[in-house]
Amino acid sequence: MNFEFSEEQDLLREQAQSFLNQHSPLDAVRAVLEGDQAYDAKLYAGMAELGWTATTIPEQYGGIGLGHLELCVIAEELGRSLAPTPFSSCIYLVSEALQLFGSDAQKQRYLPGLASGETIGAFALAEGPQPATAANLTSRVEGDALTGTKVPVADGDCANFAIVLAADADGGSLYLVDLDGPGVQRTTVETLDPTRSHASIEFSAAPAERLGEAGAGWLQTDRIFDRAAVLFAFEQVGGAHAALDMAKEYALGRFAFGRPIASFQAIKHKLADMYIAATLARSNCYYGAWALSTDAAELPVAAATARVSASQAFHECAKENIQTHGGMGFTWEFNCHLYYRRAKLLSVNLGSLPRWKNRLITNIETSNALSA
Amino acid sequence: MNFEFSEEQDLLREQAQSFLNQHSPLDAVRAVLEGDQAYDAKLYAGMAELGWTATTIPEQYGGIGLGHLELCVIAEELGRSLAPTPFSSCIYLVSEALQLFGSDAQKQRYLPGLASGETIGAFALAEGPQPATAANLTSRVEGDALTGTKVPVADGDCANFAIVLAADADGGSLYLVDLDGPGVQRTTVETLDPTRSHASIEFSAAPAERLGEAGAGWLQTDRIFDRAAVLFAFEQVGGAHAALDMAKEYALGRFAFGRPIASFQAIKHKLADMYIAATLARSNCYYGAWALSTDAAELPVAAATARVSASQAFHECAKENIQTHGGMGFTWEFNCHLYYRRAKLLSVNLGSLPRWKNRLITNIETSNALSA
């Protein structure tokens, strides 16, 4: 039994922590929260320089071809630090999509830029405040031209290109669209978590090139999301532990009634519950990491398990971190809300928690049917 | 605003408490739990003597024609004392059903016996461990003969007659069946709550007389259950408060680490949560009582609200009463388990909690549609 990260991976984690402590302190996160920048470009360049963006991209496309376990390690630290960069859009979603479904030409064209951090890609599915489904999707490709509006698109305002799920004659496919090209109008939208930029993108007969099989867009998206779910789950677990640590530190230092509030059972038990949620989530994430890194048949179940568990843990820890802080917790000045916002963003960004619970059971039913 | 019981009703409550303290102490409940008796016949005779069984039955049928508010008061005290009698089957279900749907002859035949407590009636719907529906009901009436098996039937082993929901040529109707007559075989079944007797009843072409309209059995049952739900909810609230009181008394007297466990936040907050659940349930029950006593259009919504809320409160209070007692709580000798058992019985006896949550929303949708 070797169900832990290796020493090399732990070393990578230490390096990542040390880099992010220096270059992505919460002050840097607040600068994006309160400023006009879509993301922290200097930080992202630094991450690229360390090779993080290149981690899982094969060498022939400008990457360094490490496994997904290393990417999981980085993801956890990004989640812990709340790093305000387009890393997840570029790497968890777009790079994975290209590697799974791109033609050699498409990989050649896009992966090196993602690997070097010079190109930013976004994944565009949502069309407003409801779950997107084959029945309600209005973005449509006719010929090679995409028309419709996608919102919110994470990093859509700073991305150079997007992978778009759109309806078409075949039912729905993925398309690559140059966002700096014709027929594209983008507006930054306000969201619950301003530390991560989101856009509304209006396509008016924008040139679109199909990614992978015609009509397979929804199935492809499921496969991409399974992989991204594991990586986001590591971000969520990192965030959950950071919120737990923050609550613990505050509770140890804050006195009321002549004693640290950490000595009151109401606070102790709250933090114990946060620890329990974060620990269950972490262990489920490891399962997801194993499945992702080995391309196991269990990936759909493992990914949904990791995502459900980690979404619950991050929300719980972020929410009760505020509560532990009392009055200070709901001030703009304290950092508690940064975790609370990010937790909600990450729990809906690939589809909401209730939908993933349903998907988990569907995946279990499918895998039972397969193994029966 | 006069959303409380009246002084006369409060007086009735005091009398009921005093009678039940004397004649239905938990020792009497345990005697039924551990003994062979289906119920405490002496206690039930005493209740009948006080006129409780006659409360809502019109004078022309041997009753005293008081309103349902008085019955709610009695129900709460029966719930608090866990009185081991067939009162609920006879009065909440069978008497209500006869009053709603019985012909004058049927009322003349059955209500006086129920009012005097000399006759026991049971309501038979369930057919094993699944929700009974029009699609899966196997008990069937052909001509005037009922064939099929009902289990569990509360008080089915001690009842003289039953109201049975059975399939028939019209889709499903209610039938009156003499349980002491031909074609009836009954077996007492073991259940989670042995303080209330339940039977399996096998009907083999037993003579059956229709109650009310042909083919209306399911709708009739809904109406009967709406009314019974309010009355059972009062029993549940009584039980919830009794469990809360028991937990509080124990926590005040039990010392650990040199202080009453009632001074530890973990216990205090647990009991506060029990109080919150019980208080919400009580207020919802009052709404149900108002709707029941005035035959308001809101009854279906009010009844479902009361039942959902009271089922949750009783379960929560009974469960955490055990936990508050620590090791003693899960011994047979302590009385905690009596509430825990009863709470589960009452939360499934008219259909389970999840089904009533669904029904509540359905009733809200219906009433919105009506008022729109």
Add this chain to the structure above:
Amino acid sequence: MDFNDTPAEAEFRAAARTFLEANATLTSGAPQRDETETEQIERAKAWQQLKQDNGWACLNWPTEYGGRGATPIELIIWNQEESRYDVPTGPFAIGLGMCGPTMIAYASEDQKREHLPRMAAGQDIWCQLFSEPAAGSDLAGLRTRAERDGDDWVINGQKIWTSGAQFSDWGILVTRTDPSVAKHKGLTFFFLNMHSPGIEVRPIKQISGGANFNEVYFTDVRIPDTQRLGEVGQGWGVSLTTLMNERLAVGNAGGADFPDLFELASKTDLDGEPAINNAAVREKLADWYCQASGLKFTNYRTISALSRGTTPGPENSITKIVSAVKMQDLGSFGLDLMDMGGILNDATLDPANLIFQQNFMGAPGYRIAGGTDEILRNIIAERVLGMPQDIRVDKNVPFSEVPTGNS
């Protein structure tokens, strides 16, 4: 058991309605307002003055101080009716609800006759200066010093969470006058002019983006001893009077509730049909309906007691804790229903989801302000269920020797 007014109550309600109909607009018919805080204050003052002129201000206060000497149930009926109208009462809530009753209980007759009618007529706005950065749940741990200097007291320190400090004319203040005695014994209570030199008010930005509270800094602020309320060292007892009135005032957290979520679920698509058809959505809706209904009818029970002229039971103590948590969970779930779009807070895209975001970002504050969930559970356990206090290590120790940690 019914929901009806008594004849006297019905008559009172009809009179209230007549006044309101003649002088105000129903909320549902009111225009969208876009006004500054100053404009809102002016409107509030005008409304309060109008009410006072017509005998509808401070209903339960004695007539000699500008009130009407009404019964508690009449006050409730008035509030029920007024709440249906588009009138600005917020700026006076703390003054009339908490400062006024404290003045009535502790001020001199002259002071009452000077200040209370002005308060009742909306001429002065009052605020309450209690909480401090290091004294939140443990309010009696406050450190703002008051030192005697001739006929005055000199105040130095900092208060926090003071609603309306920026536009208040007067305030009530609790201070520490003797750190050498036990925590609760060294406090003294005052009222003071908020325009006094040495007072600085700074707004606090909340995570919801709003700024409903302030920090108030005191630097050598002078208060004449005549404005002391209660004896020196008896400030805790005075504070409890005020807090008792706060407790009555702290009610339902509000925000998006069952009907809003029901509507959202009815119009939002989930797996090809309205989300309301989904069994998991229905279960959550049912739970929140039962909570909302339970709170509503709990409140009715309290009102019924007042209507009968008896003292309400402790039931209403559950309102804030239940409603604040519901506000948070229901808001969060509303965002879930909107799925990836739940994070959008751009009103031009879909105004509907803003109310759920407001729940989500506002509820953390409601779970804390006016008593945290944890403090409220303590209160229910101790005052309703009669369970003992936790062990208190700060009880018989001079305040200056109580451990304080970092804060």
Add this chain to the structure above:
Amino acid sequence: MDFNDTPAEAEFRAAARTFLEANATLTSGAPQRDETETEQIERAKAWQQLKQDNGWACLNWPTEYGGRGATPIELIIWNQEESRYDVPTGPFAIGLGMCGPTMIAYASEDQKREHLPRMAAGQDIWCQLFSEPAAGSDLAGLRTRAERDGDDWVINGQKIWTSGAQFSDWGILVTRTDPSVAKHKGLTFFFLNMHSPGIEVRPIKQISGGANFNEVYFTDVRIPDTQRLGEVGQGWGVSLTTLMNERLAVGNAGGADFPDLFELASKTDLDGEPAINNAAVREKLADWYCQASGLKFTNYRTISALSRGTTPGPENSITKIVSAVKMQDLGSFGLDLMDMGGILNDATLDPANLIFQQNFMGAPGYRIAGGTDEILRNIIAERVLGMPQDIRVDKNVPFSEVPTGNS
């Protein structure tokens, strides 16, 4: 990251399988047993003897005391393999898991050589006499007295929750020898022959109907001073050694779990289709799946640490609290799925629902035994997160002066 054995582990596992296959039957293929307790004990003793004869007993004990000197990961591998077989190990769990390690740490060399090999070979069964009616969560509040009389100690008092006392030959016992000093300082630890005069064992019936525990009464029971473990007054330290081993042993509450509920939901009708199709059912199933999965992989992480030869983190401390609550809620929900029929516990009607009833009636005990939910949260907060202890009023007070209430 993988789930594979190292080559050495794989070899060990293969050897274990070979022995088990040759000497036991897989649980799935085992006949339904209907045996008395005595028969079960005989079978357990025979199996233990067989294991010992072949080097598979008490794997992590030193060889000179009947063990094999195996590594912790080897012990886990053996337990994994043995648990698949229909062999009775329960009667020895406490003796081998808790009493043995305590004897190894504190008994004299002669005593170890006398008792441990007999224990390892199943010749003697041991029990643990710790809890008392007034000393549950507060174990150190125990009152059973041991008074010195010549070379003996005389024991009077009562223990409770003693598993297996009725068939045990020996026991370990903690007593109070000095009530005039602080609680933790007046305790002394012994081992004793359970067949000594003055011991009376009475079974305790649980709410589940079973009787897995006993009360044990001591009336002038004599124990030679040579059977004292540790110094007089140092009994608490010895107890902690035992409890540390208990903590390692307390694991998953078991009972009906996700697969059982999944199966029930798949076959039970709800609104005309299998309940598994209902979204609310699916959400609950998903929650419990995630918990079960989280516990499983947390355990794998602990095993991985042992496999690497490093000390496991504190993660496994969450196992009991999560699994016991899950056991209760999942059981309760299983009964809900069966609707009105959920209360039936007549196996002839439907054996399937019995496992959910067993959860429902058994879980309240699991939430308490071996540390209540509340004590476990304290432990996680204090030992894992490093938060301070609650205020302790009984710490520096003579035990005889600690308040005791009714109990």
